[in-house]
Amino acid sequence: MHMDLVAALDIGGTKIAGALVDDRGRILLRAQRPTPAQEDGDTVMGAVEAVLDELAASPLWSGARAVGIGSAGPVDRLGGTVSPVNVPGWRGFPLVSRVRSHVGGLPVELVGDGVAMTAAEHWQGAARGHDNALCMVVSTGVGGGLILGGQLHPGPTGNAGHIGHISVDLDGDLCPCGARGCVERIASGPNIARRALSDGWRPGPDGDASAAAVARAARAGDRAAVASFERAAQALAAGIAATATLVEIDIAVIGGGVAKAGEVLFAPLRRALRDYATLSFVQRLEVAPASTGTDAGLVGAAAAALRMGARAGEAHPQAV
Template identity: 50%
Template sequence: MDQKAVLAVDIGGTKIAAGLVGADGQVHRHAETATPTTELHIGEALRALLTSVAAGVSPSAVGLASAGPLDLRRGTVSPVNIPAWRDFPLVDLAADIVPGVPVTLVGDGIAAAVGEHWRGAGRGADSMLGIVVSTGIGGGLVLNGAAYPGPSGNAGHIGHTVVDPAGPPCSCGATGCVEAYASGPSMVRWAQQRGWTGTDARTLAADAGQGEPIAVAAFDQGTQALARGIVATATLCDLDRVVIGGGVSAAGQILFAPLRRHLSRLATLGFVRRTTVQQSSLGRQAGLLGAARSALLTSQAGTPVGA
């Protein structure tokens, strides 16, 4: 195994994944666990996962990707979709589990964007937005070929862009956010309120694929909000490309066909219409690769994350 392998961790509202990632982007010892619902159990699960993956190996660094918001100065996370974690000292916990190596913390959306830009569907893009459509909606920006986390590390939070001030409440405390419409649980909730009897986004996608009217309408509603967020971001950042991953993106054309239809209608400016939208080519490993890439780069003196 690569002696410069990084221990990479990707923490989301549904799962926690870990793996050893080489400088060539190869993932070894990949393991996952469901995200527990209490702070104590999350900490225990994370410790068990990292200890197992790193057993007998001395990683050169640790890269942490977490849902946010983040506080990079304190090394803490307060994920909107993990209510049990508020100001959780994630960097300190990782440093305690794997002592003596540098620890890099990035948002999960930034990590997914960096991973896709490094080894996936974002290769060659000068300006791109990575989006994770899952339990929540995460996002990360690559501008001028380098990740742009912003001063606080929280740039790219497209999920909490308001697309309808009169819309439904969002878990962040605002109303009408992209996430309140387009996340898996939000689309499921919208469908259930209209009589759909399924329980999860995977079933909703399957029913939409069979033409079930409420399921089809749920994806139409969700992708319209997502398209509005993408158009707003492309207008601000002059994007070449948008790469969409996360569990809900596995629905394929059930998600992408209505999304592209709404984008075609909503994007009116020429430089916005040139933005292309692609499905992630890395799937569930995008966040791990991005966390590893961020750690590899920050361990090199003077090299910014995502360069």
């Protein structure tokens, strides 16, 4: 009988995934529903409840001690609310209280999806064994989270480490967040593609204009494609170096769809990092691809809930 289980939720604009996870990070049961992202808030909540109900129908549910939620943000960990940009029906939505009441009062821990990925990478992935780390998701947006002093550092609202909205170009393009020259405005997948197109790159016969297509073109030597990835790498390097200088991280882990470009991204990133991380205490900063894959959100949400339990003297994550 598995006694130290948590129910994990990974909530995004496309899908709501759920799992029962043990204290070694093993997923024992899964459930999933599409996110009705354009519907009203209660309809979206209904999909969350359907995932929880499917998990609760298992005999394993009796071992669940808490619920961990990693959600697209912004999130407010203190208020227990979420306002995902890509789920317009949820604005200040009281997700924690709604989930808690649905699961009979179990404790609920809420973090942003970047923080959840960070928890997963520190527990099971590339940041394992590092006491001070920045973990990033570079995809449609750019998010992240921090490990400081060996502990997940979500910050008061659950958004600490949101590197995508560090400004690295003071006179740069206006970002949807309201600032200029944000890392996300340069290094996210859509913005990599946008820059490549504006510089003359053209999609192939299939019409694929994604960052993945730009990466393929860069591997084949297309100058505009290479230049767009180099610019993205420079923005990421500036943001990573600023973070490392501020809090002395020793590794930056990068996941998300853009990281799948491999050396098209990582080679210029490591070169650019040498130009930005120049002080003696950040010169040995390591950069690595994430390794927890598509389960990072679930494993990280579980890790956040287990760490919450550890603070209360209950379950705690174990090494694999």
